[in-house]
Amino acid sequence: MAKISEKTLLNMSRLTLLSNISRSFLTFVFSAVFTVSASFAEAPADTTKANAAATTTTSAADPAAIKEGESLFKANCKSCHKVDMDAVGPALKGVGSRRKPQWIRDWVHNNAAFRAKGDKDAIAIWEKWNKSEMTAFPTLTDAQIDAIVAYVDNAPATTAPSDTTGTKGANGPATGGGEYDTVILGLVVVVLLLVLITLLVFLRVIKKYLKEKEAGLSSEDKELVNQKFDIKAVVKSKGFITIVSVLFIVIAVRACWLGMLSIGVEQNYQPVQPIHFSHKLHAGDNKINCNYCHTGAYKGKQANIPSLNICMNCHTHVKKGPQYGETEIAKVVAAYNEGTPIRWVRIHNLPDLAYFNHSQHTKVAGIECQKCHGPIEEMEVVKQYSNLTMGWCINCHRETAVNSQGNAYYDRLLKVHDEAKRKGDMTAEEMGGLDCSKCHY
Ligand code: HEC
Ligand code: HEC
Ligand code: HEC
Ligand code: HEC
Ligand code: HEC
Ligand code: HEC
Numbered sequence: 001m002a003k004i005s006e007k008t009l010l011n012m013s014r015l016t017l018l019s020n021i022s023r024s025f026l027t028f029v030f031s032a033v034f035t036v037s038a039s040f041a042e043a044p045a046d047t048t049k050a051n052a053a054a055t056t057t058t059s060a061a062d063p064a065a066i067k068e069g070e071s072l073f074k075a076n077c078k079s080c081h082k083v084d085m086d087a088v089g090p091a092l093k094g095v096g097s098r099r100k101p102q103w104i105r106d107w108v109h110n111n112a113a114f115r116a117k118g119d120k121d122a123i124a125i126w127e128k129w130n131k132s133e134m135t136a137f138p139t140l141t142d143a144q145i146d147a148i149v150a151y152v153d154n155a156p157a158t159t160a161p162s163d164t165t166g167t168k169g170a171n172g173p174a175t176g177g178g179e180y181d182t183v184i185l186g187l188v189v190v191v192l193l194l195v196l197i198t199l200l201v202f203l204r205v206i207k208k209y210l211k212e213k214e215a216g217l218s219s220e221d222k223e224l225v226n227q228k229f230d231i232k233a234v235v236k237s238k239g240f241i242t243i244v245s246v247l248f249i250v251i252a253v254r255a256c257w258l259g260m261l262s263i264g265v266e267q268n269y270q271p272v273q274p275i276h277f278s279h280k281l282h283a284g285d286n287k288i289n290c291n292y293c294h295t296g297a298y299k300g301k302q303a304n305i306p307s308l309n310i311c312m313n314c315h316t317h318v319k320k321g322p323q324y325g326e327t328e329i330a331k332v333v334a335a336y337n338e339g340t341p342i343r344w345v346r347i348h349n350l351p352d353l354a355y356f357n358h359s360q361h362t363k364v365a366g367i368e369c370q371k372c373h374g375p376i377e378e379m380e381v382v383k384q385y386s387n388l389t390m391g392w393c394i395n396c397h398r399e400t401a402v403n404s405q406g407n408a409y410y411d412r413l414l415k416v417h418d419e420a421k422r423k424g425d426m427t428a429e430e431m432g433g434l435d436c437s438k439c440h441y
Contacts, residue, residue: 061150069151072144074378076137079280079323083155088323089134090125092152101146108145110136270383271345276328281321284377290369297369301357305344308336347384348373354390355439365428366403390439397433401425 073081080088095104099121106114107122111134115122126132137145210217210225217225234240282288291297293306311332319333320326335342350356361367369376374385386392402425417426432438 061154065147066151066154068144069147069149070155072140073148073151076135076140077148079285079380080134081152083152088132089129092149093155094153096149096153101149104149105142105145108137108140108148110138112136266349266384267387268383268385269347270381271347273345273381274342275331276324276381278323278380279376279382280378280380281323290376297358298363300359303358308332308341312336347382348388350388353440355441356393364403365400367400393439394434397428400428402428402431 077092081090081092083091084093085091099107103119103121106119111122111126113136115126140148207225210221214222214225282293283290293310294303295306295310297303315329315332319329321329332342361372362369372386374383376382376385414426417430427433
């Protein structure tokens with residue numbers, strides 16, 4: 001047994017302490033990097049969004065113009081063009097580099113006249129698209145057309161509106177996060193990696209220094225100094241195992257919680273319908289009143305999906321549509337003649353335990369369809385706009401004042417409300433809109 005001097009004893013405890021500290025710190029840094037990369041894996045959508053944003057910002061364009069372009073595109077072009085997919089007309093992304101600005105302006109203003117002037121490209125694309133007519137837009141200004149081009153060339157990649165979204169609940173509610181979070185996470189990773197590298201360098205320097213003085217060290221200290229960095233020891237260490245288990249539990253609990261919250265919630269559900277019936281075409285472009293087809297919306301509980309009789313009021317005459325020609329309308333006529341109803345896929349569906357009445361909201365409360373169903377008149381394919389959770393119903397009942405116009409019964413209630421000097425309007429809540437029994441059988 002070598003005699004241990006006081007000095008080496010001090011030295012040794014220092015060294016062990018140092019090595020312990022650096023080991024726990026390494027463990028911490030490792031697990032932190034692990035967590036951060038795990039949350040990266042959890043938020044793939046966000047990262048792709050960030051990537052898309054990164055690629056788009058490279059071609060500099062005025063955000064205001066892009067914004068204007070977006071609404072112009074949606075109002076005028078969306079019925080025939082998709083940004084990155086062929087539709088009635090070609091995909092428009094990249095058109096700004098494919099064509100000269102003046103060419104696009106001439107084409108959009110009046111493509112027939114432009115072709116008549118003998119522009120070769122214009123005739124070529126027209127023939128390529130089987131001589132389909134594109135509407136002329138003589139009222140759009142040059143700046144507006146440029147804005148549309150700026151928008152389509154800078155629009156982030158979109159998913160197809162129909163056709164691919166056949167699986168129910170595929171698009172759950174957003175799970176938080178955002179580009180901002182991604183940036184912060186990225187920064188954290190970089191900083192942690194830097195710390196890790198600095199630490200490793202620091203350790204190395206200390207070891208080297210001690211090695212030079214090896215002669216004066218005790219055998220145990222020598223062992224410590226000559227020790228190789230052992231990943232196995234780190235992985236087996238208690239600290240590491242604890243941190244990893246805690247992280248695992250936290251992530252699992254969070255996933256379960258989010259999963260439970262979204263059970264039965266089918267916001268954005270947008271099934272493919274057996275016939276390509278377009279609300280944009282009927283309720284939007286042709287301005288057919290919702291009530292013409294959904295005859296129950298102001299009368300009763302159900303809004304009703306129209307029967308084929310209602311379609312045939314018009315489609316005995318209208319045989320050809322702008323998008324699908326005769327094929328889709330032929331399906332309507334055939335089904336009518338055979339007497340088989342169309343099997344529309346139901347989109348909005350409350351569970352049986354809940355009671356909802358349309359006329360109470362549309363006729364009595366005077367709420368517009370769009371408040372709950374979104375801009376239906378702009379949808380080629382209907383999707384569920386609101387999440388239809390209990391929280392959604394309750395929130396609105398808390399916030400919305402009842403419509404008391406021309407309703408003697410409410411006049412009395414309002415008087416009571418005013419006499420009680422309650423602040424603000426009388427809300428649905430005060431009418432009993434939060435009573436469980438009002439919504440649950
Ligand atoms: C009624 C359907 C329809 C509408 C609405 C429509 N387009 Fe088109 N567009 C087409 C078709 C179809 C073509 C292919 C050429 C052809 O057959 O005329 C086309 C071609 C084009 C092209 C040429 C693409 C290329 O690759 O050269 C541009 C640019 C264009 N459209 C822009 C617009 C803009 C901008 C709007 C909105 C202001 C718009 N279109 C609205 C149907 C439409
Ligand atoms: C020409 C007839 C017609 C008109 C007008 C019309 N709809 Fe519809 N609507 C339908 C048909 C057919 C369906 C079923 C097919 C589908 O979902 O696209 C439907 C489906 C819906 C759905 C989804 C039903 C479900 O399954 O949950 C909503 C919501 C809706 N319509 C709201 C409206 C609103 C709001 C308007 C007015 C802005 C309107 N509709 C105008 C025919 C019409
Ligand atoms: C009030 C009249 C009216 C009613 C009711 C009506 N439609 Fe239409 N429909 C039209 C018009 C107008 C067009 C477009 C014709 C055009 O623009 O060339 C059209 C077009 C269509 C198209 C062709 C779409 C395309 O782009 O090719 C389909 C499919 C269609 N309707 C289905 C239906 C169904 C299903 C119903 C019943 C739920 C219905 N329509 C009820 C007036 C009506
Ligand atoms: C206060 C919110 C709200 C308003 C306003 C509203 N709806 Fe609904 N709508 C719903 C809910 C919730 C459902 C699901 C009902 C169910 O599953 O029992 C629904 C379902 C539907 C359906 C599917 C078939 C049915 O009857 O269940 C159609 C069609 C529809 N709404 C059309 C309309 C139209 C048209 C209007 C405007 C006149 C309208 N809605 C206004 C909330 C609303
Ligand atoms: C956009 C706002 C809004 C939403 C969303 C909404 N409601 Fe309402 N609801 C109202 C208003 C306003 C009234 C009061 C109507 C009146 O004057 O009687 C009401 C009244 C009711 C009543 C009658 C209450 C009473 O005192 O008789 C029931 C039941 C009801 N809502 C159920 C629902 C259910 C179920 C949902 C969700 C699926 C829902 N509501 C979503 C606004 C809303
Ligand atoms: C304004 C209407 C409304 C009122 C008031 C209301 N609920 Fe609900 N409740 C709903 C709707 C709609 C659903 C279905 C929501 C879903 O599927 O997410 C629901 C679902 C539920 C569920 C099923 C679990 C779930 O989240 O899906 C329970 C339990 C429930 N409600 C209890 C109550 C109780 C207890 C009260 C009284 C304090 C109450 N509700 C008041 C509309 C209401």
